[in-house]
Amino acid sequence: xxxxxxxxxxxxxxxxxxxxxxxxxxxxxxxxxxxxxxxxxxxxxxxxxxxxxxxxxxxxxxxxxxxxxxxxxxxxxxxxxxxxxxxxxxxxxxxxxxxxxxxxxxxxxxxxxxxxxxxxxxxxxxxxxxxxxxxxxxxxxxxxxxxxxxxxxxxxxxxxxxxxxxxxxxxxxxxxxxxxxxxxxxxxxxxxxxxxxxxxxxxxxxxxxxxxxxxxxxxxxxxxxxxxxxxxxxxxxxxxxxxxxxxxxxxxxxxxxxxxxxxxxxxxxxxxxxxxxxxxxxxxxxxxxxxxxxxxxxxxxxxxxxxxxxxxxxxxxxxxxxxxxxxxxxxxxxxxxxxxxxxxxxxxxxxxxxxxxxxxxxxxxxxxxxxx
Amino acid sequence: xxxxxxxxxxxxxxxxxxxxxxxxxxxxxxxxxxxxxxxxxxxxxxxxxxxxxxxxxxxxxxxxxxxxxxxxxxxxxxxxxxxxxxxxxxxxxxxxxxxxxxxxxxxxxxxxxxxxxxxxxxxxxxxxxxxxxxxxxxxxxxxxxxxxxxxxxxxxxxxxxxxxxxxxxxxxxxxxxxxxxxxxxxxxxxxxxxxxxxxxxxxxxxxxxxxxxxxxxxxxxxxxxxxxxxxxxxxxxxxxxxxxxxxxxxxxxxxxxxxxxxxxxxxxxxxxxxxxxxxxxxxxxxxxxxxxxxxxxxxxxxxxxxxxxxxxxxxxxxxxxxxxxxxxxx
Numbered sequence: 001x002x003x004x005x006x007x008x009x010x011x012x013x014x015x016x017x018x019x020x021x022x023x024x025x026x027x028x029x030x031x032x033x034x035x036x037x038x039x040x041x042x043x044x045x046x047x048x049x050x051x052x053x054x055x056x057x058x059x060x061x062x063x064x065x066x067x068x069x070x071x072x073x074x075x076x077x078x079x080x081x082x083x084x085x086x087x088x089x090x091x092x093x094x095x096x097x098x099x100x101x102x103x104x105x106x107x108x109x110x111x112x113x114x115x116x117x118x119x120x121x122x123x124x125x126x127x128x129x130x131x132x133x134x135x136x137x138x139x140x141x142x143x144x145x146x147x148x149x150x151x152x153x154x155x156x157x158x159x160x161x162x163x164x165x166x167x168x169x170x171x172x173x174x175x176x177x178x179x180x181x182x183x184x185x186x187x188x189x190x191x192x193x194x195x196x197x198x199x200x201x202x203x204x205x206x207x208x209x210x211x212x213x214x215x216x217x218x219x220x221x222x223x224x225x226x227x228x229x230x231x232x233x234x235x236x237x238x239x240x241x242x243x244x245x246x247x248x249x250x251x252x253x254x255x256x257x258x259x260x261x262x263x264x265x266x267x268x269x270x271x272x273x274x275x276x277x278x279x280x281x282x283x284x285x286x287x288x289x290x291x292x293x294x295x296x297x298x299x300x301x302x303x304x305x306x307x308x309x310x311x312x313x314x315x316x317x318x319x320x321x322x323x324x325x326x327x328x329x330x331x332x333x334x335x336x337x338x339x340x341x342x343x344x345x346x347x348x349x350x351x352x353x354x355x356x357x358x359x360x361x362x363x364x365x366x367x368x369x370x371x372x
Numbered sequence: 373x374x375x376x377x378x379x380x381x382x383x384x385x386x387x388x389x390x391x392x393x394x395x396x397x398x399x400x401x402x403x404x405x406x407x408x409x410x411x412x413x414x415x416x417x418x419x420x421x422x423x424x425x426x427x428x429x430x431x432x433x434x435x436x437x438x439x440x441x442x443x444x445x446x447x448x449x450x451x452x453x454x455x456x457x458x459x460x461x462x463x464x465x466x467x468x469x470x471x472x473x474x475x476x477x478x479x480x481x482x483x484x485x486x487x488x489x490x491x492x493x494x495x496x497x498x499x500x501x502x503x504x505x506x507x508x509x510x511x512x513x514x515x516x517x518x519x520x521x522x523x524x525x526x527x528x529x530x531x532x533x534x535x536x537x538x539x540x541x542x543x544x545x546x547x548x549x550x551x552x553x554x555x556x557x558x559x560x561x562x563x564x565x566x567x568x569x570x571x572x573x574x575x576x577x578x579x580x581x582x583x584x585x586x587x588x589x590x591x592x593x594x595x596x597x598x599x600x601x602x603x604x605x606x607x608x609x610x611x612x613x614x615x616x617x618x619x620x621x622x623x624x625x626x627x628x629x630x631x632x633x634x635x636x637x638x639x640x641x642x643x644x645x646x647x648x649x650x651x652x653x654x655x656x657x658x659x660x661x662x663x664x665x666x667x668x669x670x671x672x673x674x675x676x677x678x679x680x681x682x683x684x685x686x687x688x689x690x691x692x693x694x695x696x697x698x699x700x701x702x
Contacts, residue, residue: 056516056531056591083531084596084699087685 001112002102003092008114009121011092012040015061017047019086020130022065023074024052029184030134031065032143033094033117035126042127050130053078058085066097070306070313072104079108099162100308116162117148123171131177141184141213146172146201150189152219156246156279158308159188168197173204182237184213191222195230202230213240217274220250220257228257228264236270239299245292246276246303248285258296268297275334278319278327279305283368287345290334302334323367329358375446375459379438381419382431384579385410387555388417389431397471400428402478403455409478415552416481416570417559419579425450427468437464481570481582488565488572493543496693498557500526500537501548503694506627506666507535508550515588518547527593534593535669536695546571547586556581597690597697601683604656606637611674613639613650614667620645621667628667633660641667661687663698 003011012018018041022031034050041048049055054062066075075097082089093105094114102113122145132139149166150159169175176183183205190198205212212234220243231241241261245254254273261271273293277286286302293300304327306317318324326349333345340348349368354360382401388410390398402409405426409418427450434455438446443459450456455466494500501519509516509530519528522545526537544566548556559581561573570582610630617628622643631638637654641647661682676691682700689696 054531056529056593081532082699084534084593084686084697085531085591087699 001106003112003114005114005118005120008092008094008112008118011061011090011112012037012046012063013044015041015046015059017058017060018049019055019059019062020048020050020065021054021062021078022050022052023071023078025067025071025074027067028134028138029143030126030131030138031095032126032131032145033121034063034065035130036121036124037063038127038130039124040121043124050133054081054083054086056083056085059089061090061092062086063092063094066093066095069097069100069308070310072097072101072311079105079111096158096162100158101311104311116164117145119167119169122148122169125174128177137182140180141182142176142180142210143184143186144172144175145169145186145188147187147190147193147197151192152189154246156276156305156308161308163188166193168193172201176204176208176210178208180210182211182213184215186215188216189219190214190216191218191227195227198227199230202233206233209235211235211237211240213237214242217242217244218257220244220254223257223260225260225264228260228266231261232264232266236266238269239272241266241271242274243271243298244274244276245289245300246274248281248289251289251292254289255292255296258293258298262296271298273298273300274303275300276303276305277330278317278322280319280321282321282370283326283330283345286330291345294337300334300337302331304331321367321370323364325358325360326364326367329354329360329364332358373446373448375438375441375444378421378446378448379435381408381421381579382435382438384559385417385419386431386435387552387558388412388415395471395474397428397469397474399431400469400471401431401434402428402475404478404482407482411474411478411481413477414549414584415555416478416582417555417579418478418482418582420577423448425455427453427455428471428474429455429466429468433466484567484570485565485572485580485582488567490563490565490574491543492541493562493564493573494524494539494541496537496539497526497543498561500539501553502557503666503669503672504528504535504537505550505553506669507533507696510551513549513586515547515586515590517551518549518586519553520590521546521548522590525594527590529591529593531591532699533663533665534596534695534697535666536594536597536697538693547588547590549583549586552583556583593697596686597688597695599681599683599686599688601681601687602656602658604632604654604680604682606674606678606680607652607654608674608678609652610637610639610650611671613652614671614674616650617641617648618667620648626666626668627664628670629662629664630670631660631662632656656682658682659684661700663687663700665696665698669694669696 020034038048091111098113099115105111105113147168149163153160275290290300333348348354349360385408390412398412403423407418408421441459447458455468457464504519504526508528521543523542524539528535559575559579561575563574565572569585573581617639620643629640635657637652639650673689673691673694680689685700687698
């Protein structure tokens with residue numbers, strides 16, 4: 001059952017003993033949403049426990065976070081294993097999977113789904129115990145969203161579907177743990193927020209002598225010389241200034257933005273660009289986009305497209321211009337670019353390695369060569 | 373000494389040898405002069421064996437040799453820091469190591485045994501802990517990873533099912549790591565003692581199996597056994613199904629799945645060897661019920677009772693001595 005923010009807050013307010021669950025799936029970053037819920041509840045003197053499964057004791061409410069859609073099995077494992085103490089306890093589900101595909105929980109007993117983000121909870125300082133429960137180096141970061149939403153409506157992206165409003169969190173500075181050396185800003189399109197807001201972030205980071213990582217990539221079309229100059233004041237984590245070259249239509253705009261950043265003095269090693277492939281693109285387009293990053297001296301990160309409703313990671317989606325082997329080899333080629341630097345991708349798939357290590361067949365080579 | 377006697381002792385002690393360990397000597401047998409001992413921090417097993425030497429010998433090498441030798445008699449002695457084993461036809465010498473740290477830990481276990489007050493175990497102790505152990509959450513090292521013994525009660529739960537057995541006599545409270553129960557039962561313990569950090573079990577031959585103590589609380593699962601539901605008579609034919617399924621059941625984790633739907637009871641088992649399904653008619657036409665159970669447990673229960681009670685969210689099998697409660701969300 002879908003619920004509104006006010007109903008979710010009411011559920012939290014009416015519960016004295018709450019269990020927060022991050023299901024058992026692979027992840028690097030801490031569950032920010034749960035960390036904020038913990039603070040919200042503890043400020044109201046509620047008892048809160050954090051686990052990866054339902055514990056054998058009675059709770060008034062169980063909050064389960066979700067991540068990628070293809071981790072759905074881990075989420076359902078939690079829902080199916082409620083144990084004896086909580087067979088009738090209300091379960092509140094939020095996070096990415098719940099926001100994109102709330103209907104998959106329709107049949108689940110006592111399950112309430114909250115889509116998107118809550119402005120009330122977003123203003124809570126994340127609980128340090130949950131935030132520090134990550135491995136090195138991820139425990140050296142403060143994780144924040146200073147703003148939500150994105151004005152773009154890219155077909156391959158989920159942000160505009162779950163973060164419909166543009167909103168700047170007025171309390172974002174309080175979310176930063178000043179005892180940590182690094183800040184990870186996960187705004188989905190920071191460059192599309194005002195220049196004043198970006199300047200404020202830069203000033204704060206510089207004043208507090210922190211290193212920064214813009215995790216979700218800057219939108220190249222919004223990068224100006226002034227913005228590049230401001231950004232150059234920052235100290236970046238390696239590959240911390242992230243961009244995206246997802247579509248061939250951005251050809252020219254992307255290169256111009258990178259040049260502006262480089263000319264402003266941002267080191268090449270601080271930059272990285274996501275390169276989406278296996279969507280509606282052609283392999284040669286994808287190669288051109290990744291190669292352009294490489295020629296500009298920045299690292300391309302090959303991002304394999306999976307449909308937003310993929311519930312099982314083993315069911316591999318193959319884009320209409322791709323083959324499975326071509327997609328896998330393309331990703332390997334760019335991730336291991338240092339090893340294959342003397343060969344183009346076409347030469348690589350024709351090489352002994354391409355054929356023996358990746359099982360490339362003539363059909364894959366033909367697919368690559370096929371004209372658009 | 374007789375080769376088969378030594379082999380039997382090594383077989384008993386072997387479960388205490390660590391598989392993957394950073395501490396080399398934990399994968400070695402320790403000959404203390406009075407006993408042969410295995411120690412891996414979780415368990416320690418010591419069996420009486422008088423020797424003229426004190427040393428650590430690589431467990432797998434020694435065990436493999438003794439099991440492959442053909443002679444009835446063998447001689448063991450220390451020579452220039454090595455363990456020499458001689459039979460009529462074979463002469464073998466094994467490198468040995470010394471490890472003061474592990475030796476002192478073994479000594480600590482032995483020391484605690486001196487103060488131990490041995491009590492008799494009920495005759496049905498081994499059967500009870502064995503039957504309950506399948507319901508424990510074996511990946512856990514906390515109380516849910518154990519069989520909990522308190523008074524005459526013996527129980528285990530992974531929070532999805534609860535196995536309960538009533539023993540004939542009382543014992544002191546203890547949590548026994550479920551992963552160690554199979555090896556413990558193989559030693560056929562008849563007495564127990566509880567010291568500060570260890571649970572000790574002794575068999576008739578004086579072999580001592582020590583398991584590190586787990587402390588904590590066990591959730592009160594017994595409250596959930598009391599509920600009303602539809603009572604279903606399980607057909608006796610399912611014993612045949614269990615026997616047939618047993619052909620391919622894994623020894624390590626024996627488990628069958630029982631599914632009841634549309635008046636049909638299916639016993640399913642899947643292992644590396646293959647898959648078996650056994651079908652029996654049953655007088656139940658309600659919501660589909662599915663549960664996993666240790667086949668020995670179900671068979672044992674079927675000898676006492678053939679009734680199960682099904683409610684919306686749980687199901688129980690109950691006899692005078694054994695009960696199983698399963699959450700039906702699974």
